[in-house]
Amino acid sequence: MSRPVRMSAGAVVWRPAGSKAKDGLEILLVHRPRHDDWTIPKGTVERGELRPTTAVREVEEETGVLARLGVPLIELEYEYTKGRTKNVAYWSATPISGDADAYVPNREIDGVSWVPLDKATRRLSYDNDRAVLDAFVERVETGAHKTRTLIVVRHAQARSRDRWRRDPLARPLTAAGKREAGRLRPVLAAYAIHHLHSSGALRCVQTLSPYADALHRPITVDHRLDEPRDGGPAKNRPVAEALLEDVAHKRPVAVCGHRTVIPRMLKAVGVDADAVSASPLPPAGLVVVHHRRGEVLATEHHALH
Template identity: 45%
Template sequence: MTNKVIQAAGGIVWRKAAPGAIEVLLVHRPRYDDWTFPKGKADPGEPLPVTAVREIAEETGYEVRLVHPLPEVTYRVKGGVKQVAYWTCRLVGDESDFQPNREVDELRWVAPRDARKKLSYEHDRSLLEAFEDVTAQKRHKSRTLIVLRHAKAMTRAEFDGGDLERPLAAAGHDRSKELVPLLTAFGVRRVVSSPATRTVQTVDPYIATTDELLELDDRLGDGVPAGQVERAIEALMGTKRPTVACTHRPTLPDVYAALGISGPVLSPGQGLVIHHRKGKVVASELI
């Protein structure tokens, strides 16, 4: 029996129904005659958050953004072991261009209690229970702040100029382009950066794909006093729009202190997705 691991991703997409109630989206797959949550296999080298958004769009016609992470689901399939990463997902617009096809021939919005009866697999029912725990704590309405360390920059020895103007290295520019679909998956609509060239260049490719304006904040710079960093983070936590804040490695400990968490040391171009509600961090994940 093969132990090949097949990576996949998907989500539980929800919408408001009657006052105080929600519905979740199920898909019917004619090949298996089953009802399940939208998901699919990752393309080679594709980050799982990108997979989740792409597969949901392909199967349902809905554009979504990822919000709160859900437990990973693992089960055996013919080709090995499938590991599926899931997120709670919010709609980006209400329209779907879904057309019945060989993969998915029907969509259905149902209340969670009805979904439990409709779902074909026990692992999906367990996932639904985790989602209901998230909704009971209102975490499905959490806001998103991505703390991003700038991508790899030229070294000081390589650059004949001031540190504030030091640009990205070739590998850093490559990474900045890779970040575009990741930031899109989390629906980023506000982009804030330290004024340093290397942080601005890290988010420039994403800015080029959106209508958003780049905001420069000196308080996210390298060597800024902790109190100023704290005030910057408090302001960012107050916005409803999913936000990315690009900063520097030496500034990260003060960012984490302002968030009230013990965060990881980020590699160049790596980010920590902070899910927060009413000023408190409720979940975090690396990208």
């Protein structure tokens, strides 16, 4: 009987090395005394976590730096001990707060260092980490490490439409849906979402509310994103206009909508909406769109179930 694959996540956290472009970049590496190695921060997914949350949590635990995820880099699968396999997803990330120099050494991590990108290959102990670094360098060479983030979220589980006799926009989440909304909070935090945008339906607003309440962020309600059967626009243009406004934000945005409208939302920003239509997002599922100068450079799909 084969053993289950251990799911893990990590990030290449980077910052400018100086005030000028020619100064290059630095990345954050950690030293583990147990193995006497230098590696990229990473760790195992905990029960109930999605991997973006794991990546940010592990970086903070191992370096003292809270990071914001950017574009995904690479996913590696390898045997980490005899008969046991690990799958690790990596992202590019930038620091938000915290000081690696103030990190207190412990039995797990006894050294944290900002290393110039051009010297990091020699510092790293493993070929797998060098492959991750190569993927990051490829992003840097095309400028794709400097993307903006738009997250399109389908609302969490809501009360049955067939049994709801009141205003359709007032149909709320179920108890299970509220729990799903709570689980979305750390996922949105992993990308440091700043702007929150929702259809006029209560079920969409409630999906974003746990994150909004925790960070004291307002939610912008927009009836252009309502379902047509609830009075929303039947034509694509209002939906496209709403999403293009989200794309124009410099800071990360999350927008919550409906299963029937999300393909139109994604099409408006240049994502293959046909793939989403063929395999619709589950309740509280999300698509993370990484874009730069009007071009979609990468997408991620995540589901709670």
